[in-house]
Amino acid sequence: MATTRTATTHWEGNLLQGKGTVALDSSKAGTFDVSWPARIDKPNGVTSPEELIAAAHSACYSMALSHGLAEQGHNIEDIDTEADVTFQLGEGITAIALTVKARVPGLSEADFQAAALDAKANCPVSQALTGVKNITLTAELI
Known part of the structure; x- marks a missing residue:
């Protein structure tokens, strides 16, 4: 049995100053802010x-x-x-x-x-x- 799960990202702006949200669509478990600084610096409540x-x-x-x-x-x-x-x-x-x-x-x-x-x-x-x-x-x- 194959199962597909879906998440989507909405992004605004360029890589370095931009920001986005990641939504766990299949489970509806939540939407999380995502950004470039969260990847290379302190996350400050934003995921990567x-x-x-x-x-x-x-x-x-x-x-x-x-x-x-x-x-x-x-x-x-x-x-x-x-x-x-x-x-x-x-x-x-x-x-x-x-x-x-x-x-x-x-x-x-x-x-x-x-x-x-x-x-x-x-x-x-x-x-x-x-x-x-x-x-x-x-x-x-x-």
Whole structure:
């Protein structure tokens, strides 16, 4: 089954002084201000494409890890994933660092690390971001 999700952006002005809004159309979850300064300076309540990618990646990764662990018969208490997306002026997105902490009673550290790496490889957003050469993972079972 294929599913399509839609977001739209309205932009006004040039790149450096302009501003826009990103709307999450499919879910109607909200509209967010976006600007160039949010990409290279302090966000000040305005988002950037990189932050939106970080949100998508952390959510997708958590879901993939949860699914993989459940498929192995584990009961997941919780998973917290942070995605740090690095934007380098003139180079684009140069790195993504995933950091995950999970509580999964009875799971060995070795099995957790294997599941964490599998989720990184098989999360659809990770797969979509294969052009980013440096995607790292730090996984902690707590």
